Every structure is written in structure tokens, then in C-alpha cells.
Amino acid sequence: MAMTEEKFDAIVVGAGPSGNAAAYVMAKEGLNVLQIERGEYSGSKNVQGAILYSDALEQIIPDFREDAPLERHVTEQRMWMMDDKSHTGMHYRSDDFNEEKPNRYTILRAQFDKWFNAKVREAGALVLYETTVTELVKDLKGQVVGVRTDRSGSPIMANVVILAEGVNGLVGQRSGLRDEVAPDTVALAVKEMHFLPRETIEARFNLSGNEGAVIEAMGTITKGMTGTGFLYTNEESISVGIGCIVSDFADSEVTPYALLEAFKSHPSIKPLLADSECKEYAAHLIPEGGYKAIPQLYGNGWIVVGDAGQFVNAVHREGSNLAMTTGRVAAETVIALTRKREEMSAANLADYARRLEQTFVMKDLKKYKGIPALLHGNKRNFFGTYPQLVSQAMQTWFRVDGVDKKSKEKAIFRNFRETRTIFGMLGDAFKLVRAWR
Amino acid sequence: MSEVMTAPSAKVEEKLFQNRYLVDAGRPHIRVKQHSVPSASLLAMTRLCPAGCYSVTESGQVEVVADGCLECGTCRIMTKRTGEVEWNYPRGGFGVLYKFG
Numbered sequence: 001m002a003m004t005e006e007k008f009d010a011i012v013v014g015a016g017p018s019g020n021a022a023a024y025v026m027a028k029e030g031l032n033v034l035q036i037e038r039g040e041y042s043g044s045k046n047v048q049g050a051i052l053y054s055d056a057l058e059q060i061i062p063d064f065r066e067d068a069p070l071e072r073h074v075t076e077q078r079m080w081m082m083d084d085k086s087h088t089g090m091h092y093r094s095d096d097f098n099e100e101k102p103n104r105y106t107i108l109r110a111q112f113d114k115w116f117n118a119k120v121r122e123a124g125a126l127v128l129y130e131t132t133v134t135e136l137v138k139d140l141k142g143q144v145v146g147v148r149t150d151r152s153g154s155p156i157m158a159n160v161v162i163l164a165e166g167v168n169g170l171v172g173q174r175s176g177l178r179d180e181v182a183p184d185t186v187a188l189a190v191k192e193m194h195f196l197p198r199e200t201i202e203a204r205f206n207l208s209g210n211e212g213a214v215i216e217a218m219g220t221i222t223k224g225m226t227g228t229g230f231l232y233t234n235e236e237s238i239s240v241g242i243g244c245i246v247s248d249f250a251d252s253e254v255t256p257y258a259l260l261e262a263f264k265s266h267p268s269i270k271p272l273l274a275d276s277e278c279k280e281y282a283a284h285l286i287p288e289g290g291y292k293a294i295p296q297l298y299g300n301g302w303i304v305v306g307d308a309g310q311f312v313n314a315v316h317r318e319g320s321n322l323a324m325t326t327g328r329v330a331a332e333t334v335i336a337l338t339r340k341r342e343e344m345s346a347a348n349l350a351d352y353a354r355r356l357e358q359t360f361v362m363k364d365l366k367k368y369k370g371i372p373a374l375l376h377g378n379k380r381n382f383f384g385t386y387p388q389l390v391s392q393a394m395q396t397w398f399r400v401d402g403v404d405k406k407s408k409e410k411a412i413f414r415n416f417r418e419t420r421t422i423f424g425m426l427g428d429a430f431k432l433v434r435a436w437r
Numbered sequence: 438m439s440e441v442m443t444a445p446s447a448k449v450e451e452k453l454f455q456n457r458y459l460v461d462a463g464r465p466h467i468r469v470k471q472h473s474v475p476s477a478s479l480l481a482m483t484r485l486c487p488a489g490c491y492s493v494t495e496s497g498q499v500e501v502v503a504d505g506c507l508e509c510g511t512c513r514i515m516t517k518r519t520g521e522v523e524w525n526y527p528r529g530g531f532g533v534l535y536k537f538g
Contacts, residue, residue: 167510246515
């Protein structure tokens with residue numbers, strides 16, 4: 001096979017958002033790039049909610065809106081705090097989001113990734129599908145010089161390997177580049193695709209044309225576990241899912257699919273899904289450890305990008321934009337070194353980490369570095385007690401029943417005090433503010 | 438208990454029926470190593486696996502049938518410390534084929 005004799009400028013392992021971004025940017029600049037994907041096409045193994053953040057993609061493909069498979073642009077964001085029978089919501093909707101170049105879109109990853117990967121091939125990269133990378137090949141000095149796959153015994157050589165292999169990151173972990181993901185820093189999310197006529201979706205969510213609404217929900221829906229639920233409107237379908245930290249699931253009696261069923265049958269969610277047809281059930285891990293869980297990002301002959309590098313902002317539910325940005329920055333680092341004919345040594349590739357420090361990726365992850373541990377450590381309060389207290393307060397306030405308002409106020413404050421001490425609440429508020437700064 | 442808490446338990450088989458798979462017959466990508474008593478982590482997989490692939494045999498061991506696997510990796514992470522599960526990706530092209538993802 002001629003390919004095995006060829007030495008590539010770079011091999012990219014994986015064809016998700018980070019791998020496609022890296023491969024595209026390098027190929028576009030004329031580098032000789034090989035991308036290896038285990039699915040039958042880019043997207044067939046990939047799962048996300050999914051929201052596309054335009055900015056990260058615009059920096060790579062400025063005119064992506066011309067032919068990318070986009071579902072709806074998001075004009076309304078709903079944040080719901082839920083107990084078993086209610087939700088207290090904060091909705092933000094603005095006609096400003098009906099702009100010429102919308103800021104966020106809902107997408108279907110199997111279609112979107114396929115499109116992105118077609119751009120990678122157009123840019124000149126060679127893409128191998130249905131091929132799983134099994135290990136990294138190192139020379140005697142420990143420099144990564146290529147990969148082995150399940151297709152052929154002989155290694156494929158390259159100057160640098162970009163690991164865009166996703167949350168499980170088997171290749172990097174087996175090669176000792178980073179530790180195993182811990183059950184308390186990763187969430188298991190399950191999701192279903194529910195199909196409805198587009199007019200029905202638009203009527204139910206008060207949308208016109210390609211406007212879209214998204215709901216992010218927290219509260220007793222996760223039964224005391226650290227996690228969130230979501231519901232996104234696509235063109236002719238609704239993505240509905242829920243995810244919790246794996247170690248919380250392990251300590252719980254509930255199965256992921258029973259949790260999803262309970263969320264779908266919540267009185268606030270059920271009417272939105274009525275009469276829909278479910279066409280797919282998916283599960284995926286989401287790295288949620290934040291800044292403190294970021295592993296070593298580069299070494300002699302290798303760089304890690306996307307979920308494999310734990311690049312997810314769990315607070316803002318952002319991941320694909322961090323993936324694309326880390327993929328792009330890794331590519332730019334490799335391009336600069338290739339042009340200067342510099343070695344792909346750890347010392348030179350450290351430039352990747354320095355460049356990332358200047359982007360929103362590292363700045364945001366640093367800002368929220370205390371949040372994952374705070375929420376996880378206080379999960380009973382944040383995902384149980386507080387949502388229930390808020391719901392009870394709202395109901396007391398809105399129910400007109402002959403009780404005077406002063407007494408209602410007292411009852412609300414008494415309920416808070418008796419359920420969670422003043423010191424407990426102040427402590428949680430203080431910790432949250434401190435972790436948020 | 439509210440109505441929501443007592444919602445009928447989901448049948449995971451019905452969910453998996455919606456999905457497309459290309460099963461690599463005779464070459465399961467996940468194996469449980471021989472054991473007499475499963476660890477708490479392995480036993481937890483009988484509830485935790487989102488595809489319901491894990492079950493307990495009559496003699497108390499945990500077994501896996503990975504045909505409906507969604508390739509999330511939860512069992513791999515849960516049992517990394519105990520080493521009870523041998524986990525690989527399916528061979529290239531095999532396994533779950535997401536239509537929408």
C-alpha cells in the first residue's frame with residue numbers, strides 16, 4: 001500500500017468537530033493531512049444535543065451558512081428550574097437573534113459532521129473511514145511518529161499526531177499520555193429524537209420560519225444527582241435528553257432511560273412532545289471536570305484537542321465551539337512549525353498551550369474552575385432542595401386564597417429557613433459567587 | 438410520591454429498536470472477565486448501562502451482551518480500577534450507526 005510508505009505532515013485521529021477543524025485548517029494551508037475515523041462516515045459515531053455556535057465555525061469556514069445543514073437559529077432560550085410538578089422559568093427571546101448571520105443554530109450531528117468532513121476532503125485531506133486507530137507508534141527516543149490501525153499491521157507515519165478522539169480517548173490513555181477519565185468528572189447523557197411536523201413545532205414553541213427555541217432544565221428531574229435536562233427544537237424534530245455525573249448514577253437506583261422517561265413525562269415537558277415519533281435513542285459521555293481536569297495537552301509528536309482534552313464548559317453547556325477552537329489552534333501551531341521546518345517536539349508544541357491561553361477556551365474554563373466541584377459537592381441542595389423551595393415560594397405567592405401578602409411573605413421565608421438553615425444558604429450563595437467570579 | 442416518580446419504567450429494548458447497528462458477529466467489542474463475585478462497580482452497570490447490556494446470571498456473575506451498545510464508554514470508566522471489563526471500540530465500520538446523533 002503506497003499510503004504506508006508515505007509520511008504525512010499530520011495525522012488527525014477522529015472526525016468530530018475538533019478533528020474536522022484541525023484537518024480542515026491544515027489541509028487548507030497545503031499540509032499533507034491524513035484523517036482517520038472509525039465510523040462509516042464522519043458523524044455516524046457522534047452525539048450531541050446539539051447547538052452549533054457560529055463564531056467558532058466562522059473563524060474556520062466564514063461562509064458556512066451557504067451550504068451547512070442547519071436546523072433552526074436560536075431566538076429563544078428558556079432556563080427552567082423544575083420540581084416534580086412545576087417549573088420556574090427564565091425566558092429570553094429577542095428579535096435581534098433574527099439577524100443576517102445568526103449566532104447559534106440547532107443541528108443534527110450526523111448530518112452536520114458529514115458536511116464539515118466533506119469540506120475537509122475538498123480542502124485536500126485524505127480521510128480513511130471505518131478504520132480504528134489502535135495505538136501510537138513511537139521511535140526509540142519516545143517521539144510519536146505515527147499510528148497503527150485495525151486495517152493494516154504496518155504503521156502509518158507522520159510528523160505529528162493530533163488526537164481528536166473524543167471523550168473516551170482510548171489511544172492517548174493506552175499510550176500513557178493522560179490518565180483515565182474519573183467517574184466523578186464525566187456525565188452520562190441519554191437523548192431521543194422526536195419527530196413532529198414543522199408547523200406543530202412552530203405552533204407549540206411560538207416560532208415562525210426557522211426560529212428555534214431551546215430549554216435547559218435543572219432540578220428534581222435529576223433526582224438529587226448533579227445534572228441537567230434539555231430540549232432543543234430542530235426543523236422537524238425535537239432533541240430531548242438528560243445527563244448526570246456518572247458517579248452519581250452509580251450511587252443511585254435509577255437507570256438512565258427511566259430518568260429520561262420521567263423527564264419526558266413531566267407535566268411541563270409532556271405536552272411539547274405529544275404525538276411525536278421517536279426515531280433514535282443515543283447515549284454519550286460529556287467531560288465535565290472543567291479546568292482542573294484538563295490533562296497534559298502536548299508532547300513529543302502529539303497534541304490533544306476537543307473532548308479528549310476535557311474542553312467542555314459545563315456551566316454554559318458549550319463544547320463543540322471549544323472543540324473547533326482547540327482543533328483550529330492546534331492546526332495553526334502545526335502549520336507554523338511546519339513552515340519554519342521546526343521539530344514537532346514537546347518544547348515547540350508547547351506553543352499550542354500558550355496560544356490557547358489567549359482564547360476564550362482557557363479563559364472561560366479558568367473562570368469556572370471551582371463550579372464543577374461546588375455543584376457536585378452540594379448536589380442535594382442545588383438539584384433538590386433549592387428547586388423545591390423556589391417552586392413552593394412561587395406557588396405561595398401566585399395562589400390567591402384569602403391569605404394576606406404579609407403572611408405569605410413570612411410563610412415563604414419560614415419555609416426557606418426551616419428547610420435549609422440561614423447559614424447553609426448564605427454559605428452556598430457565598431461559595432457560588434466566589435466560584436463564579 | 439408524585440405521578441412523575443411513578444411513571445412506568447421504560448423498556449430499553451424498545452428504545453434500541455429505533456437504532457441502526459452493524460453487529461460484528463462473533464467479535465464482541467466488550468467482554469467481562471471471568472469472576473466469581475462482581476465488584477460493586479461492575480454490578481452497578483446492570484442499572485447504569487444506558488443500553489441495558491449488562492445482566493446478572495443465576496449464579497451471581499455479571500455478563501454483557503454488547504449488540505445494543507451505544508458506545509458511550511460508561512462501563513469502561515466505571516470498571517477501569519477493577520479491570521473487570523475488557524473494552525475496545527468495535528472494528529472500524531461496525532457497531533451503532535447514528536442517523537441523527
